[in-house]
Amino acid sequence: MKFPPLAFGLLATLALATAGCDKFLDQPVLGQYEAGQFFTSNTNAVLAVNAAYVPLSFRDAASNPLWVLGDVASDDAVKGSNPGDQADFENIDQFNITPTNAAVEAMWKRYYDGIFKCNVVTDGLPATNAAVSADVRQQVLGQAQFLRAYYYFQLTTIYGRIPLRVKVETPEELQSPARDQTVIYAQIEADCQAAATALPATWTGADIGRATKGAALALLAKTYLYEKKWALAATTAQQVTALGYTLLPVFADNFRAATKNNAEAIFSVQHTAGLSPNQGNNLNQWFAPRQQNGYGFFYPTRSLVNNFEQTPAGVYDPRLDYSVGRLGQSFFGVPFDTTWTTTGYLSKKHLQPLSEVPANTKGDGNLNYQAIRYAEVLLIEAEASNEAGNPAAALVALNKVRKRARESYLNDRTLPGFGTVPVGLLPDITTTDQGQLRDNIRRERRSELALEFQRFFDVIRYGEPYARLAFSDRPNFNYARHKFFPVPQSERDTNKSLGL
Numbered sequence: 001m002k003f004p005p006l007a008f009g010l011l012a013t014l015a016l017a018t019a020g021c022d023k024f025l026d027q028p029v030l031g032q033y034e035a036g037q038f039f040t041s042n043t044n045a046v047l048a049v050n051a052a053y054v055p056l057s058f059r060d061a062a063s064n065p066l067w068v069l070g071d072v073a074s075d076d077a078v079k080g081s082n083p084g085d086q087a088d089f090e091n092i093d094q095f096n097i098t099p100t101n102a103a104v105e106a107m108w109k110r111y112y113d114g115i116f117k118c119n120v121v122t123d124g125l126p127a128t129n130a131a132v133s134a135d136v137r138q139q140v141l142g143q144a145q146f147l148r149a150y151y152y153f154q155l156t157t158i159y160g161r162i163p164l165r166v167k168v169e170t171p172e173e174l175q176s177p178a179r180d181q182t183v184i185y186a187q188i189e190a191d192c193q194a195a196a197t198a199l200p201a202t203w204t205g206a207d208i209g210r211a212t213k214g215a216a217l218a219l220l221a222k223t224y225l226y227e228k229k230w231a232l233a234a235t236t237a238q239q240v241t242a243l244g245y246t247l248l249p250v251f252a253d254n255f256r257a258a259t260k261n262n263a264e265a266i267f268s269v270q271h272t273a274g275l276s277p278n279q280g281n282n283l284n285q286w287f288a289p290r291q292q293n294g295y296g297f298f299y300p301t302r303s304l305v306n307n308f309e310q311t312p313a314g315v316y317d318p319r320l321d322y323s324v325g326r327l328g329q330s331f332f333g334v335p336f337d338t339t340w341t342t343t344g345y346l347s348k349k350h351l352q353p354l355s356e357v358p359a360n361t362k363g364d365g366n367l368n369y370q371a372i373r374y375a376e377v378l379l380i381e382a383e384a385s386n387e388a389g390n391p392a393a394a395l396v397a398l399n400k401v402r403k404r405a406r407e408s409y410l411n412d413r414t415l416p417g418f419g420t421v422p423v424g425l426l427p428d429i430t431t432t433d434q435g436q437l438r439d440n441i442r443r444e445r446r447s448e449l450a451l452e453f454q455r456f457f458d459v460i461r462y463g464e465p466y467a468r469l470a471f472s473d474r475p476n477f478n479y480a481r482h483k484f485f486p487v488p489q490s491e492r493d494t495n496k497s498l499g500l
Helices: 005-011 014-018 042-056 066-072 087-093 102-124 134-159 181-198 213-227 230-241 251-255 283-287 302-307 319-323 374-387 391-406 434-448 455-461 464-470 489-494
Strands: 077-079 265-269 298-300 369-373
Touching: 042 102, 042 134, 066 077, 066 087, 066 102, 066 298, 066 455, 077 087, 087 102, 102 134, 102 489, 134 181, 134 213, 181 213, 213 230, 213 265, 213 369, 213 374, 230 374, 251 319, 251 369, 265 374, 302 434, 319 434, 369 374, 374 391, 374 434, 391 434, 434 455, 455 464
Parallel strands: none
Antiparallel strands: 077 298, 265 369
8 A cells, every 4th residue: 555645754754763762762764665665574563663652752841741731730730930931831820721822732733643653553554464474563553552542542631522533644534523532432442452452461671661461451441430431440450450560669669760660660651861862851851940950840739738648646648758849858869948949849750869860961861751550550440449339349459559658668768767657647448438438539549640640630530529629729710611621723723624
């Protein structure tokens, strides 16, 4: 087959496969190919799917503003730095959101670019393609199907009704209507199911970081959760557990460069510092204080800090200080300075100490973005089980997450009082009342996944009463208007069949 002219944009720039996904993307520069000439070897098939990973990366935090839509829009963070600096990000924070907003435009373009690159792969590897071996074809297609599902999940979560594109389309075909979420979810389910069948449970060596069977099942469980298919969400989450994922003994090891690919990481966006072209994590600079050559654009809120539980003696859930820099605590080896931030807090999950990434290379961090962790899968199981009327199963999953958090005191020698869990710290939840348990699970999810770019979407899916309370200090917030971000003006201008 021969791709329509639109495909040449990707096939001419597969050199970008060297960016954003660690060693398995460190491949030589390619020239221009037509589809029939390109998918002629195992090597080229792998290069094509490598390109589909690139939009995931945070090599430039401005062009991948998932952190803005997922957390700055929420009650967990605000846009820091100077007023007017990155004004469109500030408008997200204040719910002055228009279709021309830079963050709204950037996420749409970035993730539809990812979908296009996935479609190049799925179109280019039909069953009749004998030039690529059967096992490579299966694994490459599985990765493309997972990535397409991931991009579509994020897009429909952000924008609601969106166009569905599952092949490389001509300009005429790109004039396509926005489809209801049920249609998008059905495609995500189909892609996740296909990927789970095709992909291995693990990768080794330079392939670590590629999508796996566990990643596909975890995304499928999350999709079912968002669809309120409670029983399916719970049983699919249990299938992930059966693959052997475990919670790390120390929560913070999920966010340390030395331990970033670990037994809890189900799908991580890979970043590696010191490479050319750049493959490092730029969030390290965008979130760090200006006094350390950062930009200071991401400040946690007091509301988030208040969500973390305390013992009667005032000992906080240790995840607070693993996640947030605050007065009286060490900030990567130096005392925290409240002049660094207008809220009194800084995010720690996406930052590295100056001993690892010095100030002069601040924007080239080594940390992965943990897109899906096993702890979240347990919380999906807990929420889905509770909503399905099975509180006993919900409690088991929920209390695994709490146990790991409190037992940091048994596993992290840096904690004061190491060796003994403080009395009353994060006790097991025992209530079987559905409403009370629901509140506990929501609070747990907020603490466990704090500042991982998911909070706004949780607030919205919990419903209008919850959202109105969460955003009671945002006078511009209107649930009906802000439930989804607007489809960007660029799409409205070029796609006359959008139907919005």
